[in-house]
Amino acid sequence: MSGNWKVTLPCTRAEAEAIDAGDGPALDPMPTLVTTEEVLDDAEQWRLDAYFDREPDAAAIAAIAALAPATAARPTVERLPDEDWVTMSQAGLAPLHVGRFFVHTGDAAVPKGAHGLHIAAGRAFGTGHHETTSGCLAALDGMAQAGRRFDRVIDIGTGTGLLAFAASHLWPDAAIVATDIDAVAIDVTRENATANGVDGLHLIVADGTLDDAVTAAAPYDLVIANILAGPLVSMAPELAAIAAPGATILLAGLLEVQRDAVEAAYTACGCTPLTTDRRNDWSVLTLRAGAERFVPAGPFDPKGRDGWALDI
Structure with missing residues (x-):
């Protein structure tokens, strides 16, 4: 039935x-x-x-x-x-205030001094309420508070587009690419961008970096990937390869018990772990790309992408 x-x-x-x-x-x-x-x-x-x-x-x-x-x-x-059960499952979530961002799924008064982001409950997950996404919002806000500037940003596995929107607000002059393996997520991101007045995002349906449009816009000085530990490990050579020398790489979607494996994968590609934001059993990692741009030894292997998740 x-x-x-x-x-x-x-x-x-x-x-x-x-x-x-x-x-x-x-x-x-x-x-x-x-x-x-x-x-x-x-x-x-x-x-x-x-x-x-x-x-x-x-x-x-x-x-x-x-x-x-x-x-x-x-x-x-x-x-x-x-009815749309995804919308029903997300409707009624309490607004989330992280740093200068106020994320809400419905009508809510944005506090004075905060930047409101309306992420409608709908076809893709990524309202900011999970520790991984709220941790990324906090990390991005902290970078801006510290005076960090980025010119080329990519959000891999963008989901609803929330982190790309946050980056656009913090660094309005940056060229920002947002990708997702799911075409529906890219449609949702496009709709949410319009609703939030975010212009100029380059949206790409792509499996990791396996799209010419992703590599053509490289190198990026800020690489964001809030997905899952398996894909993060699988894509380590890809993400390192599109990162500019000394670029910041922000990774999330992994449990603390998976952190060593993820860090090892990126260390092998010349990256240096900088900070870990532990949020309950989840961790948000900030790394620095190597002083020289990473050159992979061979073609990328998409093995390990099973269990890819939209932004949580």
Whole structure:
């Protein structure tokens, strides 16, 4: 039966973090997985919702249940009304104030002195509420507060465009490229850019840097990638190759337990880790590219991109 369906079951925070890190089922089509903290600061009281665009069969339900082995509860399955469940899942999120940015999904009064960014609940994730995205906003704001200036910026895996918009506000004269592997995300970014009065972004549908338009605009003096640990490691040579000598590289979407592997991948490409912003179990990394532009030893290998996620 067609339509929107949801499978729900309790999970733990550890299980939720594993899911957020890309440890999902091998299903086709892949459902959208959303984890929610049910009770504040209670590691045992989380919830997993899996959204399907068709009625899930027994094998799909079992695959979702396997993501939360700690629970004895049976998954609940329900058909949703013919409405936009992504919008519903994001609607009502409290506004987020990070540095000089005030991010909101609906009508909200922007505090005096803050820069409002309206990211409508909709077809792509990336409202700034996850630790990885709020950490990137804080890092970008901190760079500007410290007097850093950038002329060429790229946001890899832009999602809703939020980080690209923030960079555009902080460095209005910079040439900014925003990419995503998902064409829908680029459409959403374009819509959000119009809604926020952001002009001049170069939007590209691309798998990492594997597009001539991405490399033609290189080198970049600020490279942003808020995705997942697997793709970050896979793309280390690519991101290092498009970075200008001494460029700043901002990485997020990784758990603290994955930080060593991510840092090692970039260190091998001549980058130097500078700072780590630990936010609960997530980490936001700032690195500096090598003094000379990195030249990869061979062609890029897209292996490892499984589990690519939109901006969270």
